[in-house]
Each structure stands twice: as structure tokens, then as C-alpha cells.
Amino acid sequence: MSKTAKYWLLSISIFTAAVSLSYFIGIRINTSKSFPPGIYIVSKANSYKKNDLVLFCPPNKAVIQDAIERGYIDTGRCESGTVPIIKxxxxxxxxxxxxxxxxxxxxxELTGSIRLQVDGENRALPQLPPFTVSNNSFFAYSDHAPKNSFDSRYFGDVPIENIIGTIRPLALFPL
Structure with missing residues (x-):
């Protein structure tokens, strides 16, 4: 094997190890618009409360499948078929x-929380009736970008067991 090939193999191995280790210790990159894009760290908690910023898997509901098809949420490893989201x-x-x-x-009233009737392509959005948040569940909302966020206003409450952890920014990317 040539010296150049060994260099590239070593570089790729180190990069792969660094990415894997970062993921293992809770480093995540947010590219969505619901919260500022950047590098975040996830921490497990014994309990969660109002105002916690959390990373969670959306519930496995038909409305989430529609959201994937419409491009509101990317596909990923969650049971619902999506990536985990921050709210x-x-x-x-x-x-x-x-x-x-x-x-x-x-x-x-939640600031800026108007629930839209249609999306940017004039497609109807889910309109939930009033409800009481279920036992061991929470209502998720993006207070950073409420107008364009697909959150509990459209998919309802989320089981607490879907929470991966609290999340906080380490470094935000300039827009």
C-alpha cells in the first residue's frame, strides 16, 4: 500500500472514530429551522419539566407519516421513521x-403560537380539537420559530418515554 493510501485510510479511520465518539457522548448537529442550527449536546435526565428543551422521537402516528411525505420532518431511526427533533x-x-x-x-396563551390552517403549499394542516395532555406525556412547541414548526399543535401530545434527553447548544452556526 502506498504512503498516500495509508494516509487517507488513517485519516478516514480517525474521522470515523471521532464522529462515532461524538455521537456516543451526546453530540448532535441540528440543521432544522425549529431551533438555531448548530452543535448541541444531549443529557439524560431522571425527569423532565416545563421549559426543558428536549430531543425526542415524534409519536408513531399517521400524521407523522404525512409529515415525512410532505417533507416537514426528515426520515431517520425513530420508531415513527423520523429523525429525533428538538422542541x-x-x-x-x-x-x-x-x-x-x-x-x-x-x-x-403561548407567544406566537398561532396554529396555521394550511402549509406553504396550501395543503391542509391537522386541526386538533382541545384536549388534556395524557398521563406521562408532554406538549412540544418551538418557541424559536413557532410559525414554521411542526409540533404538538399538529400531532398532539408525546409520551415522555420518547424523550432522548434534554439538549443545549454548544456552538450555533451563523445564518
């Missing part, structure tokens, strides 16, 4: 959610 927990088990058209949780 903020704004409602927990027992909280009452209504749409007026803004989202209200326990009669408190």
Missing part, C-alpha cells in the same frame, strides 16, 4: 390545551 416542553400531563386560534395551555 420545548410547554405542557405536561393534565394540562388543558385549546386553540383560539393561538395555543392556550391552562388558559395561558
Amino acid at each position: 420545548r416542553i410547554v405542557g405536561m400531563s393534565g394540562d388543558y390545551v385549546e386553540f383560539t386560534p393561538a395555543v392556550k395551555i391552562n388558559n395561558s
